[in-house]
Amino acid sequence: MPLVTREDRNGLTILTLNRPDKLNALNVALFTELRDHVLQIAEQTERVGVVVLRGAGKCFSAGHDLADIAVGEKPPKPSFQADTIEALANLPQPVISAVHGHCYTGALELALAGDLILAADNAKFADTHAKWSLTPVWGMSQRLPRRVGLAKASEMMFTARTYTAQEAVAMNLANFCVPLADFDAEIDKLGQQILANSWFSHRANKALLKETDGLPLAAGLSYEIHRSKGRGPDMQERIAAFSNKTAKVS
CATH class of the missing domain: 3.90.226.10 (2-enoyl-CoA Hydratase; Chain A, domain 1)
Structure with a gap:
């Protein structure tokens, strides 16, 4: 077993x-x-x-x-x-x-x-x-x-x-x-x-949280700006789906 x-x-x-x-x-x-x-x-x-x-x-x-x-x-x-x-x-x-x-x-x-x-x-x-x-x-x-x-x-x-x-x-x-x-x-x-949310964002956000844990604020902010993974491959698809849903409601 x-x-x-x-x-x-x-x-x-x-x-x-x-x-x-x-x-x-x-x-x-x-x-x-x-x-x-x-x-x-x-x-x-x-x-x-x-x-x-x-x-x-x-x-x-x-x-x-x-x-x-x-x-x-x-x-x-x-x-x-x-x-x-x-x-x-x-x-x-x-x-x-x-x-x-x-x-x-x-x-x-x-x-x-x-x-x-x-x-x-x-x-x-x-x-x-x-x-x-x-x-x-x-x-x-x-x-x-x-x-x-x-x-x-x-x-x-x-x-x-x-x-x-x-x-x-x-x-x-x-x-x-x-x-x-x-x-x-x-x-x-x-x-x-x-x-339901972006798996890309989850992985990127988890990495940011862990890699900056314990850093002074200024160092953490700099790390986020310069080491962020940016936009995920599903960003356009997600925005389009939201826009279409909003258009249908209105």
């Missing part, structure tokens, strides 16, 4: 963590399969416009498999899991992390690779590294404060407390909170909203 499944829906690709009997705990074998999918998707920009990462069964993921840690993990190379998360974050396509149920520690580091986080109302977020006398090596200390601010990230990391989906939205950790009963429909709805 695959540990990560892939489903393609007309431009929307859904990657599902598939260890439901283990609450999708993250082990080396799962990361190996996830990395293979991510590397393939990175080369498929003409057929994949949006990527969704979610979990099978009761939750997104309970986090790093502590049993794997206890016996001594043997990744294919050093920093393998961190590099896999970085590859996911650096996909040219927009990435949505769709979180329901548990999203703890290593799972939160994985979810933070998403450009957007869509949370079901039963989602629970926590960083419990300190609970187990561990420190982050998959990106928590860098991605979490960039998303929620240094003070809130410090609170999450020092207290190891659990936060609800509503709290996650309030602190800008998650973008949306939706009823669990509507979770699948809301994932598809958000995906379709993004797919």
